[in-house]
Amino acid sequence: WRPRPAHPFPPGPKGVPFLGSVFEVPTELLWVKLVEWYKEYGPIYSYTVLGQRVVVISGLREAGDILDRMSAKTSDRSRLIKVHDYLTRGKELGLLPRNDVWRAHRRAAHESFNSRAAQDYHLVQEEESRVLVKDLLNHPGANADDHIFRFSTSIAWRASFGHELIPLEGPDPSLPLQEIFKAIFTGFIPGNSIVDLFPFLNPIIARSKFIRRSAPLPTPLQSVRDCHCQTRRQVLRRCHCLFRQVFFRSSGESITRRTDTSITATQVDGTMAALRWFLVAMILYPEAALAAREQLDRVLGDRPPTFADYEELPQIEALVKELLRWRPPTPAGLVHMASEDIIYDGFLIPKGAVLMPNAWSLCRDPSVYPAGEAFDPSGFLDDNGNLRRPPLDTHDDYPVFGHGRRICVGRALAKNSLWISIACVLWAFDIEKGVDEHGVEVTPDPLDFIDHGVTVWPKSFPVKLVPRYPDLADRLKPEPA
Numbered sequence: 001w002r003p004r005p006a007h008p009f010p011p012g013p014k015g016v017p018f019l020g021s022v023f024e025v026p027t028e029l030l031w032v033k034l035v036e037w038y039k040e041y042g043p044i045y046s047y048t049v050l051g052q053r054v055v056v057i058s059g060l061r062e063a064g065d066i067l068d069r070m071s072a073k074t075s076d077r078s079r080l081i082k083v084h085d086y087l088t089r090g091k092e093l094g095l096l097p098r099n100d101v102w103r104a105h106r107r108a109a110h111e112s113f114n115s116r117a118a119q120d121y122h123l124v125q126e127e128e129s130r131v132l133v134k135d136l137l138n139h140p141g142a143n144a145d146d147h148i149f150r151f152s153t154s155i156a157w158r159a160s161f162g163h164e165l166i167p168l169e170g171p172d173p174s175l176p177l178q179e180i181f182k183a184i185f186t187g188f189i190p191g192n193s194i195v196d197l198f199p200f201l202n203p204i205i206a207r208s209k210f211i212r213r214s215a216p217l218p219t220p221l222q223s224v225r226d227c228h229c230q231t232r233r234q235v236l237r238r239c240h241c242l243f244r245q246v247f248f249r250s251s252g253e254s255i256t257r258r259t260d261t262s263i264t265a266t267q268v269d270g271t272m273a274a275l276r277w278f279l280v281a282m283i284l285y286p287e288a289a290l291a292a293r294e295q296l297d298r299v300l301g302d303r304p305p306t307f308a309d310y311e312e313l314p315q316i317e318a319l320v321k322e323l324l325r326w327r328p329p330t331p332a333g334l335v336h337m338a339s340e341d342i343i344y345d346g347f348l349i350p351k352g353a354v355l356m357p358n359a360w361s362l363c364r365d366p367s368v369y370p371a372g373e374a375f376d377p378s379g380f381l382d383d384n385g386n387l388r389r390p391p392l393d394t395h396d397d398y399p400v401f402g403h404g405r406r407i408c409v410g411r412a413l414a415k416n417s418l419w420i421s422i423a424c425v426l427w428a429f430d431i432e433k434g435v436d437e438h439g440v441e442v443t444p445d446p447l448d449f450i451d452h453g454v455t456v457w458p459k460s461f462p463v464k465l466v467p468r469y470p471d472l473a474d475r476l477k478p479e480p481a
């Protein structure tokens with residue numbers, strides 16, 4: 001028996017006794033349901049799944065109040081047993097509870113990826129973007145998704161482990177990661193695993209080798225980790241990467257052993273999703289591509305962009321912001337957990353409640369982003385064509401990277417990867433509709449989503465990239481020093 005709380009829980013769907021909303025919460029495209037409920041219950045609502053209260057936050061002001069300003073009480077993570085205990089064996093930074101181990105990992109990752117440190121990866125990102133353009137030029141038959149995958153994993157691999165560039169055709173040490181990402185991210189969705197729905201089963205599962213063997217991950221995860229361990233010592237001394245930072249400046253080997261694939265998984269998936277949506281947006285909204293291209297041509301003439309051009313190309317940053325707003329790669333956000341009881345707007349958010357920032361709705365908060373469903377980067381620019389001052393609670397107009405003490409630690413690196421690759425592709429190509437195997441032109445459907453667990457991608461579609469310069473390959477060669 002528990003005393004009736006003095007404050008009510010946030011309103012929301014009632015579900016059925018004991019089970020709550022377990023039958024209403026989908027295991028795929030979760031945010032679609034969250035948006036539907038937002039329209040019915042408002043920016044703060046809650047539901048339960050098997051006794052677990054989930055509070056969904058869909059307004060920027062509310063997210064700022066609860067997840068940023070009350071971060072000391074709202075930056076824990078609920079324990080996802082399947083992913084944390086079995087798939088990643090307690091080595092996923094993003095899943096660690098708010099304890100000293102998490103703080104040490106977070107510090108190490110921050111040292112390596114804060115906005116100043118992220119500049120150390122500029123050369124890698126510029127090189128990778130030129131390789132992306134070159135590959136798109138030389139392999140027009142290959143699926144654009146393959147190029148985007150190569151680009152995203154290669155940067156992640158180099159930034160995290162100091163690896164060499166991963167070629168489009170050739171040995172790719174990151175391949176096992178694809179399988180790992182899918183399994184990890186699927187496990188992130190609340191209610192997606194039996195052991196998380198019925199935690200009392202955990203002791204039985206923990207003792208049963210037979211049941212645990214059905215978890216798909218340990219072998220590839222182990223092999224990827226072993227690969228880092230072998231190459232790490234040789235490459236670390238001559239590269240700039242997260243592991244070097246951690247290995248030589250922080251608490252050493254114990255942390256590197258623990259951090260491994262988690263950081264790579266997050267960055268690859270988010271960047272990949274965003275670049276796929278970029279191609280969709282450029283085909284459906286050619287006027288946005290045109291505005292950015294005019295600025296590129298005016299500032300650069302016919303040479304490819306570099307980070308030195310950053311200040312003079314606000315159109316590109318506006319485009320990146322709009323891309324992440326229009327199609328947030330993680331539309332249901334990543335959940336936090338309340339570590340204390342909180343009273344907010346007269347409602348009780350109880351200790352242990354799962355806090356879910358509904359990124360899809362946050363990115364469409366009408367008080368700040370009136371463009372809603374349309375793709376319009378000009379909303380981020382003032383009358384003089386400069387970036388507008390970001391409104392309160394938007395994290396520089398990037399609400400997509402999360403909140404409070406859990407805010408994405410690699411956001412500077414991610415933004416830079418998107419900025420330089422988008423600038424290079426727009427400078428190099430006209431992006432047009434491709435044709436299917438019957439020669440029929442295909443218009444990508446912006447509402448055809450592929451659920452990849454935490455991230456959501458557009459369904460694969462053909463795209464035609466028309467080089468804007470006959471001597472594009474020559475123009476990509478680095479200038480002689």
Ligand code: HEM
Nearest residue numbers: 094266267270271329334401402403406407408409410414
């Ligand atoms: C477009 C690309 C990316 C997107 C959309 C994205 C988004 C996110 C989001 C929504 C979170 C959860 C924040 C929260 O709990 O409030 C997160 C956490 C995290 N991100 Fe990213 N991210 C991206 C790229 C990256 C990159 C490039 C890195 C690493 C270099 C990275 C590393 C992490 C880590 C380690 C966490 C967990 C932080 C913690 O729990 O303390 N992410 N990211």
